[in-house]
Amino acid sequence: MLARRLALALATALTLTAVPLGPTGAADPPDIVIGSVIPLTGSLAQSGAGLRVAQLLAQDLVNGHVSYPLPMVGKSGLPHLGHARIRLVFADSQGKPDQARAAAEQLITQDHVVALIGCYSSSTTATASQVAERYGVPFLNPDSSAPSLTTRGLKWFFRTTPSDATFADNFFQFFGDLKRTKKIVVKKIAIVGEDGLFGSGAGDAEEALAKKYGYPVVSRIAYTATTTEVNAEVQKVKAAAPDVIMMASYLPDALLFMRGFKDQSVQPQAIMAQDAGFIDPNFVRTEGKDAEGIFTREVFSLDIKHRNHAVPLINQLFELRFSGKPLDGNTARDFMGVLVLADAIDRAASTAPEAIRTALQKTNIPGNLTLMPWKNIQFDANGQNQGGSGIIEQIQDGKYETVWPFDVAVSEPIWPMPVWKH
């Protein structure tokens, strides 16, 4: 009896919420629904919360009428579709590949979304995009960096962010620039990375690029990220005596290696890191002076304001909505992702998947109309944005200063890194 009454109450509540509350003008076109698969619970929930805020901010700016030097912002919806508003519907990936697959399926079959965006971690993006491929729904990935995602031959997959291969390439471009402008010569390289998709992907890319650019790799080390000690690894690197150590590590292992390098006086000219552990706020806090001079690649920096003055403005709006936390590489990329989708749907002037896909293929957004350090947004045949690049930061006086590319740099690189202080 109670169960029946409960069910009745629930049904009534559902019917009531389904009825639109405000007056609906007959001329209003229906909302254009975009599905977003991100981690809202689970170990990545905190990151997911930021991504959600960033995507919703982009949605509201597209639907609003305040203009910024960004694509599709401030036009009161999509002009070519009668100023229809875009609306994001979220589904939780829990950070798990199988859950991401189910979430994508639900958004496509039940919410009838016209396109998908997501999913942050590379492994969840991999499964969710397979579902989109099967149903023929465009999938925009703004934030996963595993190189393999765009080598799967998918027709409906587009990635705006550069992959780890591009970030690795940036290191070698940086070496080239250093040689040209400062006569700094790098020879031997050691590659150290955790043995998951992240570290081994980055390491493979670095090894291939080192070969291409003619730098001998004197040591390549893969270790398990959850290791509790790195004695042997550090001795291996020491024996190889590299000029540059390229690292791909999470925080606990990054700290172990820093400690080991210092104790064993492993003194390269530079340590170049693939963000992750090396940009964790705890890295500088724990390492203090020992963190000085470490280079790391980043995807975004507020320093980009020198190229697009929208950066600090969007950052302010984001901080207002996210309890004072500033934009970072992930939230900035997700914000841009929604704009890129809105731009494609508008140019398609249609919500038909095929039309949106064709429009995405023709995307061409100049870099200075983005929040990113990119040249432009233009997809190749694999759906990878060709204009993407990262930035290189160096820890100077405890702060991450942009030192490359030179046109957005705010500081000169310090090379070689300081000698360990014992």
Next chain:
Amino acid sequence: MEALTTFAQLLVGGVLTGLVFALVAVGLTLVYGVMDVVNFAHGEFLMLAMYATLGLALLGLGPLLGLPLVVIAMFLFGIVVYRVFVRRLLSGPPEATVFGTFGLLVLMQGLAQAIFSSDFLSAPNPPFSGTLRFAGLAVSQASVVEGCGALILTALLFAFVEYTETGRAMRAVAEDRIAATLMGIDVQRINGLAFGIGAACVGAAGALLMLSYPVYPTAGVPFALTAFVVVALGGFGSISGALVGALLVGLLEVFGGFYLSPELKLVPVYLAYLIVVLLRPQGLLGRR
């Protein structure tokens, strides 16, 4: 000469690594020895102790000053967990303790995630961050302190179990629960005490590990996994076995990592484990 220095450096590194493993493993082996319970949430006890140490450090009590407080708090926590939870599991089938403590692991990790988030946190300005040098070798001061802590803890525990009245009662319970009851030993009290002391040991380990490791909700997992191997290798329930097992694992891991390859550093560890389990299932110093 250089090869010799490297070898000596690896030897020292391996021993210190082994001692850190021993630090985590002694509490686990004690609980098993007394009540035949493998506490699967052992790593989560470690994680809890690390968070507690961090909390005290943020209040101005550095890891070493905070250690006694953490040890006492974890001792009480262990007793409460035993009284409220483990005691009930013991009256069920043997699998109950396996699933029960595993459930505790999931619960504690989930709670830590909800309360502390999954961020990595380290103690502010930990002491012993320098390097100790002698005879061309270098080790971090923190690992020396952790190693000494492991030796002291193992010695104290060994002395307690061997030479005190309560320790003898624990050994009696371990040997034959029913006979011990008949001799007037309060098995429930001894069990609770053993669980509390096991938790206190892992509390000391957590406080010392905060000298050089960050804490996060799954921080205990890698240490606990190694501790299970150490305990199985050294002999379930044997305190000196845990020390020997831990040193063996530390040395095999470090030497394997260097002379084989870092990717393969756990291969000799698990190979040794397999050999011991096949030839001497009770472990190196375990009793049958």
